[in-house]
Amino acid sequence: xxxxxxxxxxxxxxxxxxxxxxxxxxxxxxxxxxxxxxxxxxxxxxxxxxxxxxxxxxxxxxxxxxxxxxxxxxxxxxxxxxxxxxxxxxxxxxxxxxxxxxxxxxxxxxxxxxxxxxxxxxxxxxxxxxxxxxxxxxxxxxxxxxxxxxxxxxxxxxxxxxxxxxxxxxxxxxxxxxxxxxxxxxxxxxxxxxxxxxxxxxxxxxxxxxxxxxxxxxxxxxxxxxxxxxxxxxxxxxxxxxxxxxxxxxxxxxxxxxxxxxxxxxxxxxxxxxxxxxxxxxxxxxxxxxxxxxxxxxxxxxxxxxxxxxxxxxxxxxxxxxxxxxxxxxxxxxxxxxxxxxxxxxxxxxxxxxxxxxxxxxxxxxxxxxxxxxxxxxxxxxxxxxxxxxxxxxxxxxxxxxxxxxxxxxxxxxxxxxxxxxxxxxxxxxxxxxxxxxxxxxxxxxxxxxxxxxxxx
Numbered sequence: 001x002x003x004x005x006x007x008x009x010x011x012x013x014x015x016x017x018x019x020x021x022x023x024x025x026x027x028x029x030x031x032x033x034x035x036x037x038x039x040x041x042x043x044x045x046x047x048x049x050x051x052x053x054x055x056x057x058x059x060x061x062x063x064x065x066x067x068x069x070x071x072x073x074x075x076x077x078x079x080x081x082x083x084x085x086x087x088x089x090x091x092x093x094x095x096x097x098x099x100x101x102x103x104x105x106x107x108x109x110x111x112x113x114x115x116x117x118x119x120x121x122x123x124x125x126x127x128x129x130x131x132x133x134x135x136x137x138x139x140x141x142x143x144x145x146x147x148x149x150x151x152x153x154x155x156x157x158x159x160x161x162x163x164x165x166x167x168x169x170x171x172x173x174x175x176x177x178x179x180x181x182x183x184x185x186x187x188x189x190x191x192x193x194x195x196x197x198x199x200x201x202x203x204x205x206x207x208x209x210x211x212x213x214x215x216x217x218x219x220x221x222x223x224x225x226x227x228x229x230x231x232x233x234x235x236x237x238x239x240x241x242x243x244x245x246x247x248x249x250x251x252x253x254x255x256x257x258x259x260x261x262x263x264x265x266x267x268x269x270x271x272x273x274x275x276x277x278x279x280x281x282x283x284x285x286x287x288x289x290x291x292x293x294x295x296x297x298x299x300x301x302x303x304x305x306x307x308x309x310x311x312x313x314x315x316x317x318x319x320x321x322x323x324x325x326x327x328x329x330x331x332x333x334x335x336x337x338x339x340x341x342x343x344x345x346x347x348x349x350x351x352x353x354x355x356x357x358x359x360x361x362x363x364x365x366x367x368x369x370x371x372x373x374x375x376x377x378x379x380x381x382x383x384x385x386x387x388x389x390x391x392x393x394x395x396x397x398x399x400x401x402x403x404x405x406x407x408x409x410x411x412x413x414x415x416x417x418x419x420x421x422x423x424x425x426x427x428x429x430x431x432x433x434x435x436x437x438x439x440x441x442x443x444x445x446x447x448x449x450x451x452x453x454x455x456x457x
Contacts, residue, residue, distance in 0.1 A: 011034075013030070013034070031048055065272055065273045067164045069207075069210055071162060071165045072207045074157050075094055075156075076386075077095075078092040078094065078155060079092070080153050080176070081108075081154060082151060083150055083151050084188055089151065089193055090195045090202070092202060092382075094211075094382055094386050095389075104143075108145060108154065111134070112134065112145075132146065132170070133161075134146075134147075135161070141156050141157060142159060142160050144166065146169050148176075150181070150184045151176070153169060153172065153176070172202070179198075179201070211385050213250035213252065213286070213287045213388075215285055215287055216238065216283065217282055220283065224281055228283070232264075233260065233274040234278060236264065237256050237271070237275055237284075238283065240255075240259045252389060253275055257275070258432045261432075262428075335375065339377075342377070345364045346364070346368050349361045349363075349365045349368065349387070356398070362388070372384060396432060400430065403426035404423075406418075407420075407423040411449075416453045423450050430443045431443065
């Protein structure tokens, strides 16, 4: 017998509370009886929360999807380590953080040994454990680590882990050890690393695909099309996605969030929830899924065919002669050559990024993403996607600094019209950044400046 526990299950009792003489005192007992009749086991410590309105139920769902997005934006690197040796068996970088993983694993192993023997390392003043997790700071990053029976899982984060992310890590560890126990034991015996086929499970669990490049489905069923047309946010999302795809063959969820937020005065959580529904319906598709679908539909593509059909390319490099050379070269390229060339493009992009040549950096990242998608390197696609996302944030920060400085200079010269124009641009960028962090106070300061200057015109 296989036993499951199910969380976040809703139950509509079917009664109007105004007409039920047992409401509200007997609700929990009534639910227990009715759920047991359906074949579920119910413990005495079951928690029942009443969603007393559709609005509150939707708010709960909006918060849930929003937290998934925040968690994956926070996540920079995932490590799965052998508990016995302390060595990595899965090393999954989500974004470039420039961390020496060997040094990190050694540091973690030392701190765990010290903590378990009630000693304290001089280097680990921020090391803490709450019996379930180890948490500490390392080189400006937050480390969350969880021990299992045979392995330990380490998440490298920008910010302190949310309770939701901790619960997710706990669930991931339990299922991973159960599903891949034979592989883990084989690794302990032989040292063989054979865990690539476990990465999909990890990507799905931590919702990494939320930051993958996205495309739209090629066809809409009549029912799906009707539901989109009846939902003004979903319709706007699809329309903006089509606009992005008219000039570039992929987009990111944060691009859609920003554009829809500019158009409608709607909570970003609501917009993200509607985008997520489109993902669930396969209207919006992570590019890796589309690549897999092409394979499933009755024919196997060779690498050359996949490269030839690859659409993950933007006008920035479409007109570049280099891309034509890359297409031809890729048709006869083997895996090793592809990986070397991807690394080469990424290094060129990183150097351009350091020199603040962001357009050049984007061009090189997109070449790398083009090859990675053609060869279906899922791990690399996720890594490059995060790099593009981080590049976009850096570019926006540079734009913000320029707009604020230009506004201040114009204000000093009493050029109030241009000062307002630059401050409005700064405010627009700050609103886009509100997706990643709370900058309400900064926005209010700029809004006050604009209001004050408007009285002087």
